[in-house]
Amino acid sequence: MHKFFYYSLLALIIVGCTPYGSPKEEVQPVQEYREELTEDYVERVNNKYKEPEKKQKPQQKQQQVDIKPNRDSLVDIHKLWWYKKMHSEESKKAPVTLKDLYVKTLNHSNQVKVFSDIPIIRSTGIQEAEGEFDPVIYAEGGYNRVNEPVGNVLKTGDDNDFKENELYFEAGIKKKFSPGTEVQVSEKLQRIQNNSEFTDPNPQSIATLSVSIIQPLLRGAGIEYNESLYRLAKIDSKIAKKEFKRQLETHLLEVTRAYWALYLAQASLTLRREMVKNIEDINREIKQRSELDALQSEIYHTESALAFHRARIIRAETVVKNSRDRLLTLINDPQYIYDSDTLVLGDIPFTKWNDIELKKSLLQSMRNRPELEQAYLQIRASTIRLNMTKNELLPILDGIVEFAFTGLRAENDMGGAIGDQFAGGDPGARFGFRFEYPIWNRKARARHTRRQVEKRQLINQFKTTMENVLFEVKVSIREVETTYQEFLARQKAFVAAQKEINALKNRRVLETVLQGNKGVSSFLQALLQSQNNYLETQFQLVKSMIDYNLAITNLKRSEGTFLSFENIETVIEEDENGLPMWRTVINSYEDKYTSK
Known part of the structure; x- marks a missing residue:
C-alpha cells in the first residue's frame, strides 16, 4: 500500500505537468519580440535612407547637400x-x-524619489506571486456536544437519546506546487465519550494522520499556467x-x-x-x-x-x-x-x-x-494572459488521492493512539475525481475574447508608439x-x-x-x-x-x-x-x- 501511495502521487504530478488543451501561443523572449515587431520598420528605414550612390544625378546631389546646415x-x-x-x-x-x-x-529631488518608488512597488508583486506557493500552517480545535433522539436501538442500546461529548484538535500543513498539485498533511486528535453500549472503549482517544493530494488534470493544470x-x-x-x-x-x-x-x-x-x-x-x-x-x-x-x-x-x-x-x-x-x-x-x-x-x-x-x-x-x-484564458476554457477535472493512518486507545491515552497510527496494517485510502463545467462557459469565453482583443490592441498601440517615436x-x-x-x-x-x-x-x-x-x-x-x-x-x-x-x-x-x-x-x-x-x-x- 505504501508503494501504491508513492506511485499514485508521482502519477498525479506527471499528469499535472502535461500541457493540455488547445495549442498555446509561444511566449517569446523580449529580444525576439523586438526583432519581430520592428522588422518592418527597420527595413523601411534602411530602404528609405540608403547610403547615397557614388554616381548621382546633379539635382539629387544638390538636394543632399542642401539639407546640411551652413x-x-x-x-x-x-x-x-x-x-x-x-x-x-x-x-x-x-x-x-x-x-x-x-x-x-x-x-x-522629491519628484525623482516618487519615480524611484514605482519599481519598488511593482517588484512586490513578484514576492506576492511567489507567496501562492508558500506552505500554510493551520490549526483548529473545539468541543462538540451531541444530544439527539434516536430511532434505532442499535445506536445506543436502551437509551432513547444519543449523547456524546467530543474534544478535538486538528493541525496540519498544506502547500500548492507549480504543477497545480495541492498537498495537505494533517493530524487530528479526538477524545470521544458517549452513552452508546456499543462504543468500545468508552471513552476513547483517536489519532488520525491524513494525507490528501488534489491534482488538476485539465483546467489549472501545468507549470506554465500556475507560474503565469x-x-x-x-x-x-x-x-x-x-x-x-x-x-x-x-x-x-x-x-x-x-x-x-x-x-x-x-x-x-x-x-x-x-x-x-x-x-x-x-x-x-x-x-x-x-x-x-x-x-x-x-x-x-x-x-x-x-x-x-x-x-x-x-x-x-x-x-x-x-x-x-x-x-x-x-x-x-x-x-x-x-x-x-x-x-x-x-x-x-x-x-x-x-x-x-x-x-x-x-x-x-x-x-x-x-x-x-x-x-x-x-x-x-x-500573450501569457491569453494562454491562461485558453487553459480556463477547459473543464475542471481534478484527481483526488487521500490516505489516512488511524490509532485508537482507551481513556486519555492520546500518546498511545498516536503511536498506533503506524503500528497497524495498511492505511485507509480514497481515490476519486471531481468534474465541473458550465454548460455555456460564457464567463471563460468572454475572458478569452477580451484577452485576444487586448493583445490586438497592444500590437496596434505599439505600432502607433513606433510611428510617433519616428516622427519625434x-x-x-x-x-x-x-x-x-x-x-x-x-x-x-x-x-x-x-x-x-x-x-x-x-x-x-x-x-x-x-x-x-x-x-x-x-x-x-x-x-x-x-x-x-x-x-x-x-x-x-x-x-x-x-x-x-x-x-x-x-x-x-x-x-x-x-x-x-x-x-x-x-x-x-x-x-x-x-x-x-x-x-x-x-x-x-x-x-x-x-x-x-
Whole structure:
C-alpha cells in the first residue's frame, strides 16, 4: 500500500505537468519580440535612407547637400563682451554644470524619489506571486456536544437519546506546487465519550494522520499556467523600470530646460544693464547739447527710452529670480534653500555643428526608447494572459488521492493512539475525481475574447508608439538643423547691427570735423535707435544659441540616448523605517554632441 501511495502521487504530478488543451501561443523572449515587431520598420528605414550612390544625378546631389546646415560661423561667441562677463573667473567662484545638477537631482529631488518608488512597488508583486506557493500552517480545535433522539436501538442500546461529548484538535500543513498539485498533511486528535453500549472503549482517544493530494488534470493544470502570475509580476516589474527611465529622462530634461532658461535670463539682464549705460551716456550728452542743437523733444525721447529700459531691467531681474527658483524646485538640493544666489552656472553653450545622421538616429530610437521597451513587455504579458484564458476554457477535472493512518486507545491515552497510527496494517485510502463545467462557459469565453482583443490592441498601440517615436526623431533633427541655421542668421543680424553702430559713430566724427558741433544731436538720436536694434539682435543671438542647445538635448531624448541607462546605477537601500528604496547614481556621463 505504501508503494501504491508513492506511485499514485508521482502519477498525479506527471499528469499535472502535461500541457493540455488547445495549442498555446509561444511566449517569446523580449529580444525576439523586438526583432519581430520592428522588422518592418527597420527595413523601411534602411530602404528609405540608403547610403547615397557614388554616381548621382546633379539635382539629387544638390538636394543632399542642401539639407546640411551652413557651418560658416560669422561670430566667435566666446569673444563677445557679455559672454566674457558671464563666464569670467570673478563670476564663477563655485560654478555648477548640468552634470552636477543631474547628480544633485538624483540625490535630492522629491519628484525623482516618487519615480524611484514605482519599481519598488511593482517588484512586490513578484514576492506576492511567489507567496501562492508558500506552505500554510493551520490549526483548529473545539468541543462538540451531541444530544439527539434516536430511532434505532442499535445506536445506543436502551437509551432513547444519543449523547456524546467530543474534544478535538486538528493541525496540519498544506502547500500548492507549480504543477497545480495541492498537498495537505494533517493530524487530528479526538477524545470521544458517549452513552452508546456499543462504543468500545468508552471513552476513547483517536489519532488520525491524513494525507490528501488534489491534482488538476485539465483546467489549472501545468507549470506554465500556475507560474503565469509570477511571470506576469516579473514583466510588470521590468515595465516599471522602463517607466522609471522614461520619467527620469523627462524630469532631467526639465532640469536642462530650466538651466538654459536661467542662462538666457541672466544674459538678457546683462545685455539690458549695458544698454541702460549706453542710453544714459546718450541722454547725458543730449542734455548737454540742449543749448546748441538738441530739441526738447529729443531730450524727452531719450529720457523715455531710458525709463523704458530701466523698467525692463526690473522685469529681467524678476525673470532671473523666477528661473533660478524653478531650477531649484526641480532639484530640491538643501544647499540652496537659504542661499539660492550661490547657484552659478558653469556650462558653456555649445556652438559648433556636429553631423547628424537621420537613419542612425531612427535606428537608435527603435533600440533605446523606453516607451517601445514597455510596449514589447506589455505584448509579452498579454500573450501569457491569453494562454491562461485558453487553459480556463477547459473543464475542471481534478484527481483526488487521500490516505489516512488511524490509532485508537482507551481513556486519555492520546500518546498511545498516536503511536498506533503506524503500528497497524495498511492505511485507509480514497481515490476519486471531481468534474465541473458550465454548460455555456460564457464567463471563460468572454475572458478569452477580451484577452485576444487586448493583445490586438497592444500590437496596434505599439505600432502607433513606433510611428510617433519616428516622427519625434524626424522633427527633432529638423529642429536641430533649423535652430542652427537660425543661430547663423542671428549672427548675420548681429554683425549688421554692430556695423550700423560703428558706421554712425564714424559718421558722427566726420560730421563733427566738417560742420563743427551742429547737427550732432540727430546722430545721437539715430545712435539711440540703433542701440535698441543692437540689443534685440544680441538677445536673439543668445536665444538662438540656447534653442540650439535645447534642440540637441531634445534630439537625444527622442533617440533614447539622453540617459545612458547603462551608466545609471540603482542601488537598493533601506530608509529610516527599514523600507526598501532606490538610490540612483550616475557613474559616468558622456555627451556625444557636446563632448568635442
